[in-house]
Amino acid sequence: MPAATGVVTSRLSTKESHYASPHRTTEFVTAMKYLMERETGYDNVEGLGFPSIEGCMAIVYQVSDGIFGLHNYGNSANSQFDTRAKKWSEWVMAHSKGKSPGLALYGVTFARSNARGYSFPPVGNWKAELKTFAARLGHSGPIFGYDLSLHFKDRTPKPSAYVEFFKQGSGFSIFVREWYKGPKDGFHQTAYVASTDFKNLDSTTSKLMTDAVDRSGLARVYPERLGGGI
Numbered sequence: 001m002p003a004a005t006g007v008v009t010s011r012l013s014t015k016e017s018h019y020a021s022p023h024r025t026t027e028f029v030t031a032m033k034y035l036m037e038r039e040t041g042y043d044n045v046e047g048l049g050f051p052s053i054e055g056c057m058a059i060v061y062q063v064s065d066g067i068f069g070l071h072n073y074g075n076s077a078n079s080q081f082d083t084r085a086k087k088w089s090e091w092v093m094a095h096s097k098g099k100s101p102g103l104a105l106y107g108v109t110f111a112r113s114n115a116r117g118y119s120f121p122p123v124g125n126w127k128a129e130l131k132t133f134a135a136r137l138g139h140s141g142p143i144f145g146y147d148l149s150l151h152f153k154d155r156t157p158k159p160s161a162y163v164e165f166f167k168q169g170s171g172f173s174i175f176v177r178e179w180y181k182g183p184k185d186g187f188h189q190t191a192y193v194a195s196t197d198f199k200n201l202d203s204t205t206s207k208l209m210t211d212a213v214d215r216s217g218l219a220r221v222y223p224e225r226l227g228g229g230i
Contacts, residue, residue, distance in 0.1 A: 186214025
């Protein structure tokens with residue numbers, strides 16, 4: 001199996017083929033960081049997991065040596081895009097890896113079914129939100145997204161989802177499954193400890209953080225190009 005290179009995309013043209021990564025391997029994951037609502041993190045070991053993505057968006061900024069993630073809860077009004085993007089970009093840029101060359105920006109949410117709660121048109125505002133984050137990060141490269149409505153196209157109403165950016169070689173692949181909101185999720189929390197690689201972006205009084213999720217049943221998905229440069 002070839003090593004992954006660069007970032008994960010879908011519908012690759014020849015020009016974009018250097019972004020491809022392989023199918024998921026069976027590595028045993030021991031250090032996955034999990035980001036609940038309003039939490040932000042950085043990882044370059046195994047990846048970032050986002051439990052309970054429904055009206056939220058999993059935002060990931062990939063740099064040359066890792067990924068930054070934000071579980072963006074709320075903030076779906078156009079007037080809120082810049083405030084949120086500014087606050088998160090300040091955290092990213094203060095990190096020791098934040099000024100590393102940016103490779104791609106991703107946003108995973110229920111876009112076309114609009115569980116995100118955008119004004120209309122929802123896909124246009126999905127793109128607009130991510131472009132706002134890209135501008136605040138100083139990122140002029142590609143912007144990708146995955147619409148969870150497509151994975152759960154046969155489900156009405158749409159469920160919540162668990163989203164994972166899983167490291168393979170030097171790249172990351174995107175996996176999803178239903179978030180069951182119950183024991184089947186294998187969800188476990190421990191005492192909250194902020195660090196240079198993890199914190200709640202809004203709260204200084206958090207008590208708990210997630211340290212385990214059942215990762216069985218994950219399916220790989222392939223994002224679409226939403227904008228940005230080459």
